[in-house]
Amino acid sequence: MLKTGLAVAIALYAANLIGFPSPVFAGIAALFAIQPSIYQSFQTIVEQLQANVIGVSVATIAAYTLGVDPFVVGFTVVVVIGVTRYFKIGESTVAIAIIAVIAVMESTDVPVIELALLRFSSLMLGIISAFIVNLVFLPPKYETNLFKQIDRITSDILQWLRITTRHLSDNPSLKGEIYRIQQEVRRMDHTYLLFSEERIYFRKNRLAKARKLIVFRQLIATTRKSFDVLKAFHHLDERIKSIPPDFQTVLIQELDKVIHLHERLLLSFMGRIKRKNRQSLQDIAEPDIPHLVDTLIQMYEDNEKKIDDRLMFLPLASQLMEYHYHLDHLETLLHSYEKYHHTEKLEIFASKWRGNN
Structure with missing residues (x-):
């Protein structure tokens, strides 16, 4: 402007x-x-x-x-x-x-x-x-702006996932939020395009930029997949109540683990988590989504309900598996990035959080 x-x-x-x-x-x-x-x-x-x-x-x-x-x-x-x-x-x-x-x-x-x-x-x-x-006039720092967008959108999605899986969400409000997040995701994609188009004139900086693009692309893909899971839960909100209570508890526990993992990966990339591993007050186990999906499918295979009632949960199972895959891939990328290229942190976070590392 x-x-x-x-x-x-x-x-x-x-x-x-x-x-x-x-x-x-x-x-x-x-x-x-x-x-x-x-x-x-x-x-x-x-x-x-x-x-x-x-x-x-x-x-x-x-x-x-x-x-x-x-x-x-x-x-x-x-x-x-x-x-x-x-x-x-x-x-x-x-x-x-x-x-x-x-x-x-x-x-x-x-x-x-x-x-x-x-x-x-x-x-x-x-x-x-x-x-x-x-x-x-210097253009906006698209790298920093992009991560801020990813962080904000992901936080909103994970917050709504927690609420929705506990049947606390108001359906009209969630529907409006899903529409808003869709607009935010489009803006995030546009910012990524602007960031990818920025020209780098030194070979060393080009290699660093290429590595960051790979990480950002996977961050965006994982955020998108978490959004797909939220939409799947929203679509099945009432029907999920038909799942046996014991399995509902397991489902919520596993999703909490997934959400925690996603949040931890973002905080790690931002440099807000100490690199030295220390015993936490309460260790949170790694999520086991494949086992959860197998259990879900097995439960409805053994159920005598009609086939349509059983198959309606297959899209959710598919979205959960893809979310799990993207998180695994993101974790691998971030571990590699932190191990070999830890000096290439985002500037806005590097100075602010260096004392915590």
């Missing part, structure tokens, strides 16, 4: 300083060119240069051959959209080509060629201004 305003201000100021007749076009170009990362900004400047050239070229030819009648301008816009789609230019960039057409075919006393050059320069000034702002 701040970068957008600054880019527009710089573009307008520079256009006025140079003496362009319509500096507003530079401001509009800057508005469309601002991007959240340097890599995306570089991609945008290339695409918008192409769109600018196409728009100005087609508009100049149309103005010379057909004039600048409003219907001609509309026809030219259609042609430019078709050309940009043919060259597979992004939809967000097509706007610059359309603006270029309107800017060049504006009715003025200035010769078409001269007006086209002025408009082209004005639009490029706005694009370059946005690129400079993206380059000079």
Whole structure:
């Protein structure tokens, strides 16, 4: 938001300083060119240069051959959209080509060629201004933001899992929370994309970045799988009550172990857990999800209820097994990462929690 305003201000100021007749076009170009990362900004400047050239070229030819009648301008816009789609230019960039057409075919006393050059320069000034702002002003720390999102989303999911398995959740509230978490997961995926697109110019840093990407990808996959388990429990909330009480107790105990393991892995990656193993006040055993799933399936195989009642729990069993697999894989990755690359902790946590290690 701040970068957008600054880019527009710089573009307008520079256009006025140079003496362009319509500096507003530079401001509009800057508005469309601002991007959240340097890599995306570089991609945008290339695409918008192409769109600018196409728009100005087609508009100049149309103005010379057909004039600048409003219907001609509309026809030219259609042609430019078709050309940009043919060259597979992004939809967000097509706007610059359309603006270029309107800017060049504006009715003025200035010769078409001269007006086209002025408009082209004005639009490029706005694009370059946005690129400079993206380059000079440091982008958000996507690595830190991504982990904060993962930590927050996972905490919400695990909290609702605890509540739901004990039949304490309010169904409308949980339904609303599931929708909210889905939106948060989409934003998390977008942040991961921005983080993965950040360019690294030193070989040593590239290797560290690649290792972090692997860990973050598995953190996200595990968070997603915990969300799938929550949705499965929500779908079967009332039917789970038909499970024998003894097995319900075992189910809750095993899920508590899984939740504890997931939380412990996150805290370990953040550096909030002491590396030296000490006897805790109450040791929590490792979860045994495969045995739980086998017991669940066996219980309903021995049950005389109709087949539909037995099979309805198979999706839950499948989700639990996949969750178990992702947690196992995440634990392996984090142990390897801490053993061989413990110096590559997240900066925001490294200084804050170094004294605890």
